[in-house]
Amino acid sequence: MKKPICLLVDNGTLRPEPILMLRSMAKKLELETSFEVISMGLLHSNKVNQELLNGIAGQTIDTFLRSDRGQNITDLLILPFFLGPSRGINDWLVDKLTQWTKEKEGREFKILNCLYEEGDDRLSKALAWEIKEIQEQNSLHCPSIAMVDHGTPIIAVNMVREMVGKDLKKIINKSTQKFSTCSMERREGQEYDFNEPLLEAILSQWAKIGIKDIIISLFFLLAGRHAGENGDIENICKFVKQSHPNVRIFITKPLGGNKIIYELLKERLECAFNKSSK
Structure with missing residues (x-):
């Protein structure tokens, strides 16, 4: 079963260090889950000087969805790098992705849970x-x-x-x-x-x-x-x-750098694939 592209999404930043850290985490997830994982911010991250980002421009949801890649894919899996139920994810991002699906037939998306889940300490x-x-x-x-x-x-x-x-x-x-x-x-x-x-x-x-x-x-x-x-x-x-x-x-x-956080993200991806493949 073909896996959808996974977008590892944080709130966005004007500082290079968080962008580089999120990229590193996306790369590790990609290697260990076989998903293609792309990191980006909801906002702002495209404004950081790419010379501070190893020559690779930062991305936001808008810049990705408007790109050739974003226009040509049909299935997106969103992995929120958020602690709790932010309006940025539940409202703003849902609106953006819903609009994206309406622009071309056959497009779909799924947003996974944020990092906190009741009963998980x-x-x-x-x-x-x-x-x-x-x-x-x-x-x-x-x-x-x-x-x-x-x-x-x-x-x-x-x-x-x-x-x-x-x-x-x-x-x-x-x-x-x-x-x-x-x-x-x-x-x-x-x-x-x-x-x-x-x-x-x-x-x-x-x-x-x-x-x-x-x-x-x-x-x-x-x-x-x-x-x-x-x-x-x-x-x-x-x-x-x-x-x-x-x-x-x-x-x-x-x-973000704690190994428990990485384990939670990896678990989200693996569970999402297991459910969709049944």
């Missing part, structure tokens, strides 16, 4: 893995843990963070002092209060009561402008340390 285990690495590298005894995501206008996305955080707290409970989930930022308005607390508030609150060691557990997949070097989260930490110079703040690596 592997995202929590990946976070715990990254936390443990920071603890061992810095000989930290019972640090406090702030698990942070971007913040969202969608309560279902927030609930993913909260459920993963609940499992994470159980896993690391005996080796930590305090634990909290939090958001990097939020929208104004009471309807978005579910994002509270904010990372800056948690760091300041803990520093004021004398906590010395804090690990920020990044519930992010890639090191873009938020979770990357000199990004928003690093800048929040620098701001807090101006008022509390004695607090030590450590930041885990984004989850």
Whole structure:
């Protein structure tokens, strides 16, 4: 049975490092699953200077669907590189692909689940893995843990963070002092209060009561402008340390490079093929 082309899709970025990392993951998936896997962003990734991308231009859903390849294929399998049910996948991408199918008879697509699935604690285990690495590298005894995501206008996305955080707290409970989930930022308005607390508030609150060691557990997949070097989260930490110079703040690596994430993606692809071939 011929397998459809698989698009490994993230949100998109203006930084080269996340694009190169996603390409590397797509190549590995291609070698180990026999799918053809092409990485791209929903938006933005085509704007990065291709000289920073080993001479190969970044792609977005739009640039791919408009390309000769996108115009000539009829069957697409979408593998979302997203933690939870983003509107970008469930609304924007569905609209784009539906329009693509209407332009030529015989076209079809399928979108696989995002990385989180209820009852599966592997995202929590990946976070715990990254936390443990920071603890061992810095000989930290019972640090406090702030698990942070971007913040969202969608309560279902927030609930993913909260459920993963609940499992994470159980896993690391005996080796930590305090634990909290939090958001990097939020929208104004009471309807978005579910994002509270904010990372800056948690760091300041803990520093004021004398906590010395804090690990920020990044519930992010890639090191873009938020979770990357000199990004928003690093800048929040620098701001807090101006008022509390004695607090030590450590930041885990984004989850995208953790082998558990790769295993989840590979499993999604293999299950999709097994179901379609029955």
